[in-house]
Amino acid sequence: MAYQALYRVWRPQTFSDVIGQDVITQTLRNAVASQMTSHAYLFSGPRGTGKTSCAKILAKAVNCLNPHDGEPCNECEICKAANENRLNDVIEIDAASNNGVEEIRDIRDKVKYAPTEAKFKVYIIDEVHMLSQGAFNALLKTLEEPPANVMFILATTEPQKIPATIISRTQSFNFRRISRQDILKRMEFILNDKNIKYDEEALNIIAASAEGGMRDALSILDQALSYGDDELTLKNAQEVTGALSNEQIVSYMTAIAENNPAEALTNLYQILASGRSALRFTEMIIRVCRNLILYNSDSDLSSKMDKSVMTDELLAISDKFDNSRLFYIVDQVSATQKNLKNSNQTDIYMEILTVKISEPKIVQQSTAPAATNETSDNQVGSAELDKLRDEVSHLQNEVKDLSTGTVVKKTEPKKTRRRANTNARLNKTAIYKVLGSATKKDLMAAKEIWPDLMSMLSITQRAMMKVAEPVAASSEGVVVAFDYEMWFEQAQDDSEFLKELENNVSRLMKKDSQIVLVPKADWPKIRKEYIDNNIDLNNQGNVESKQEPKKKTDPTVDEAVKLFGDDIVDIKND
Incomplete structure (x- = not known):
């Protein structure tokens, strides 16, 4: 006989065999025993939780010749025929491939005929939400007034897609995800029955990866047994599921605890290079943080820790984390998970996450914002408030006295404080200087040496510069744009890093080159401002200038810009 998958061999044959759905199975068993079954049922819930299995068991139970307390005997001719899929009165239909009106009309026409062998003709319609609207309409009348010897069992993973008129004509049962403990017990029972050696930690990993689905x-267990030649080891389970080994997660979390981003990034690259899933990696970090929070609670909650995750090595570094930092890490990892699901650049997001949660400065800023705000509020006295009011009044009077010729419109600052800080960090003079003699040839030369430059940087610096690229270059310097404003600000504030960057670029390009940084979101605006200041572009997109750009403005406008900043003042010509 050909080999059958474990989930097919161990498919439940009675209600008592169904795992994790006790309320549902008890209700169905009582209905069969008291002969009070409904004409239509709706089984909904996640995949692999027993919907189709319960439907088949119910079809057997209502037709069994010798039922016992609502359970099928599995010994009579009807039960044997149903188990071997040769009972003509139990009709299984896949709505995914038979979702048209004609298929449902065919059912409606055949429903009127009596069953050939059993007492009831049972229609099991799987993935019923895939039916078209016309098919649902065709099914509606039959569900409302079916013949006495017909039963419909509808199964779906998406009950929200089923019309309310259909749901109201059925008894609805919601199958829940199966607990990890119930999955563990079932797998242990199967492995013991087959006399197969197994590692308990390996079973824990498989149960966690199943996400509540027994199938x-x-x-996964079947695949791990095949990989390990009929023996289940921890390593086999980790390889099959993509889960992290204990050594990998311990090394990574130790580097985070010691505020060592370089070491943390090294561990990250090793984990990703081993083929581990970034999403599974983030899930493991959250599980570890959750267990550390329980362990640090000094209460009965510590007994609820996941022993398969919390090894002695992780418990040894638990005192290096306080709960506020663990909450911060969980928040950052959760935010990263959303980006991972919608992006192909998983490595970059994981690098950013690693640096964020491992740098002590960022952690301190995030863990005590309330204290900082409270202190700053207390320091602002009434005298300082009066001083600020006087300054605002003085500035308003100066705006009124501006001469005519151009209209200066003061607008409310809509940008955030973070944007204002970014503008302050921008060195537009240096950018304009590079643009004044920028050529396509210089830009191509800068891009050619970029991989060599990356290899000269440290691991932390390399992670930062992975989200940056040259966007303009001349014989005197290179403009580098950052994808993320956060990395631009961090690089711009690190004078030692900028100096090292300029030295390395100058060495590779064999000439002195200034490095000027800019956020990529601001680059088009800056470039347009430069062009608008009487600067022409040639046909190839290279910037040519015979003299330094000079912005032609009125002295009163210059004064207004000086007072309020160019991001607040909007200049319009009469």
Whole structure:
């Protein structure tokens, strides 16, 4: 006989065999025993939780010749025929491939005929939400007034897609995800029955990866047994599921605890190079943080820790984390998970996450914002408030006295404080200087040496510069744009790093080159401002200038810009 997958061999044959759905199975068993079954049922819930299995068991139970307390005997001719899929009165339909009106009309026409062998003709319609609107309409009348010897069992993973008129004509049962403990017990029972050696930690990893689905758990177990030649080891389970080894997560979390981003990034690259899933990696970080929070609570909660995750090595570094930092890490990892699901650049997001949660400065800023705000509020006295009011009044009077010729419009600052800080960091003079003699040839030369430059940087610096690239270059310097404003600000504030960057670029390009940084979001605006100041572009997109750009403005406008900043003042010509 050909080999059958574990989930097929161990498919439940009675209600008592179904795992993790006790309320549902007890209700169905009582209905069969008291002969009070409904004409239509709706089984909904996540995949692999027993919907189709319960539907088949119910079809057997209502037709069994010798039922016992609502359970099918599995010994009579009807039960044997149903188990071997040769009972003509139990009709299984896949709505995903039979979702048209004609298929449902065919059912409606055949419903009127009596069953050939059993007492009830049972229609099991799987993935019923895939039916078209016309098919649902065709099914509606039959569900409302079916013949006495017909039963419909509808199964779906997406009940929200089923019309309310259909749901109201059925008894609805919501199958829940199966607990990890129930999945573990079932897998242990199967492995003991087959006399297969197994590692308990390996079973824990498989149960966690199954995400509440028994069929998924048995499929992963089947794959791990095949990989390990009928023996389940921890390493086999980790390889099959993509889970991290204890050594990998301990090394990574130790580097985070010691505020060592370089070491943390090294561990990250090793983990990703081993083929581990970035999403699974983030899930493991959250699980570790959750267990550390329970462990640090000094209460009965510590007994609820996941022993398969919390090794002695992780418990040894638990005192290096306080709960506020663990909450911060969980928040950052959760935010990163959303980006991972919608992006192909998983490595970059993981690098950014690693630096964020491992740098002590960022952690301190995030863990005590309330204290900082409270202190600053207390320091602002009434005298300082009066001084600020006087300054605002003085500035308003100066605006009124501006001469005519151009209209100066003061607008409310809509930009955030972070944007104002970014503008202050921008060195537009240096950018304009590079643009004044920028050529395509110089830009191509800068891009050619970029991989060599990356190899000369440290691991932390390399992670920062991975989200940056040259966007303009001349014989005197290179403009580098950053994808993320946060990295631009961090690089711009690090004078030692900028100096090292300029030295390395000058060495590779064999000439002195100034490095000027800019956020990529601001680059088009800056470039347009330069062009608008009487600067022409040639046909190839290279910037040519015979003299330094001079912005032609009125002295009163210059004074207004000086007072309020160019990001607040909007200049319009009469």
